Amino acid sequence: MPMRTGRRRRSIAALGAVVAAVGAGALTIVAAQGAGAAEGCEVEYNVVNDWGSGFQANISITADEPIDGWTVEWDFTGAVSGISAWNVTAQSLTGPHFEASDAGWNGSIASGQTREVFGFTANGTAGDIENAAVNGVECGGDGSQEPTTEPEPTDPDPTDPPPAGTPVERHGQLSVCGANMCNEDGQAIQLRGISSMWLHWQTQPYAQSLSALEWMRDNWNIEVFRVAMGVEPAGAYLDDPGRWKSEVETVIRNAAEAGVYLIVDFHAHQAHQHRSEAVAFFSDLADRYGHLPNIIWEPYNEPEQVSWTGAVKPYHEAVLAAIRAQDPDNIVVLGTPTWSQDVDVAAADPVSGTNLMYTLHFYSCTHAQWNRDKADAAIDAGLALFVTEWGASAADGGLDGRVCLDEAQRWIDWMAANRISWTAWKLDVGTDSTNLLSSGAPLNGGWDNHLHGHAPFVIANLP
Structure with a gap:
């Protein structure tokens, strides 16, 4: 069957346990800071293709403070196996728990920056992610808040200037x-x-x-x-x-x-x-x-x-x-x-x-x-x-x-x-x-x- 294909979001949702956004066939989950979580990070899980027996996703990290080298981890809520990630090192999947580290060239994230850092394909059901952490700092809440739906992504604004130096x-x-x-x-x-x-x-x-x-x-x-x-x-x-x-x-x-x-x-x-x-x-x-x-x-x-x-x-x-x-x-x-x-x-x-x-x-x-x-x-x-x-x-x-x-x-x-x-x-x-x-x-x-x-x-x- 045809893959579901989506678009990259322009912004990350406000603080909350899990935000599920479904637009143009894509599923985006943001594991943000929960009430008891340490400050400092958000992890965005963006399912860009889903063909039933497997899926492809991209991962973005938002840093409140500069990061120079990262290890990210989370638990899948769906049944996932056979994961294959790119632009990472030391990846591992043990039961539902996944962990991976940067590849060197993509290890730096500036303060306030959201950076898409790697992607992967996997067998199974995409589901959500929970218990997300970056460098040991918990980014995922306990799921007690109600999910909210983000607005549909808009086309680029004609008044947005192109990035400097490009x-x-x-x-x-x-x-x-x-x-x-x-x-x-x-x-x-x-x-x-x-x-x-x-x-x-x-x-x-x-x-x-x-x-x-x-x-x-x-x-x-x-x-x-x-x-x-x-x-x-x-x-x-x-x-x-x-x-x-x-x-x-x-x-x-x-x-x-x-x-x-x-x-x-x-x-x-x-x-x-x-x-x-x-x-x-x-x-x-x-x-x-x-x-x-x-x-x-x-x-x-x-x-x-x-x-x-x-x-x-x-x-x-x-x-x-x-x-x-x-x-x-x-x-x-x-x-x-x-x-x-x-x-x-x-x-x-x-x-x-x-x-x-x-x-x-x-x-x-x-x-x-x-x-x-x-x-x-x-x-x-x-x-x-x-x-x-x-x-x-x-x-x-x-x-x-x-x-x-x-x-x-x-x-x-x-x-x-x-x-x-x-x-x-x-x-x-x-x-x-x-x-x-x-x-x-x-x-x-x-x-x-x-x-x-x-x-x-x-x-x-x-x-």
Whole structure:
């Protein structure tokens, strides 16, 4: 059966024994200070997926005073076994009692800070947690108070400023000026970052982790992230639209909180055959999130070998109209034929509108100077390009494990010279040379010892 999927709460409830909040299919339990508990901590237990025989949860800690290293423990009220946690050390489950310690890099929590510190999967029934403690300080009460229900989480407020020092705080509202992307001061800029895997094929929900996004921002210096929501394959958006739109919304809220630009990618190869579904998807999200200055819409990942004028352009015009009815100014990146290589074809008959860019993809073992020549022709014609996906591999994503770094470097240099923004494929674990992570990579960051394939090259070329 489909997993239940929820969203991260923006606040923690006031003091009480247990607060159970059920919203968008998620269960959040806050074990706060009870009447006889020592002051100093709150533990948030957020069930984000539940598939009946097991579940996935994230744990956040709030500290009244600074914490430098933590051990957290609690008792499950449900029957739980086979727990597997990431970003912790010395984890143990004895009967209902669970205990784990920080992994080093995630051990510090500032005074008054709420930090999502780790996550886990387990077999059994999620239930609640009780008797929670951090570093021996009891955070859980005796359950004598009545549970209360929190308000439904709200969309990010347009008046909330982006966090200081983040990419969005530096650059603000983006626009297209000539053949370039420009910041709110009209200066041409280049954004660089990472693309997710097809969401429904991820080995873990890396794309939906706020901690992972913040870790990439702070350690890899990414400025932009691309959430690639698969559309057509079995189990993807067309099969379960409510679930996958909810997952995308989780990433949207995370990006707003992290101050990172976000590409919302309708990751399809025949999107023009699903125009009504795309119009509904983007119309709804643009209505609720189009006020955010960090959103970039990408309505069609890679059209295959289909007509620009007969199929792709009319699709873009319909989806663009739906977006612009709600969001008049955020950038929209338009996919081009032949797996987003024929930008010169689009340049000969561009879509009318403002703040439009066009998608160019390359894989350096397959695409070389001939493809850059096509892109140069599009730039000369006035098109602004965005490389929303690339790899230092063959066009199949590197099934043979090869990397072609010399040609990849030529592409990197060309993009820098033309201030073309990019996101590299892809944040996941696997044997393909474009998988950035190796086996055992934890969900929420800390990947210095888990790099794979072209990852070192990609990271070296981030800002």
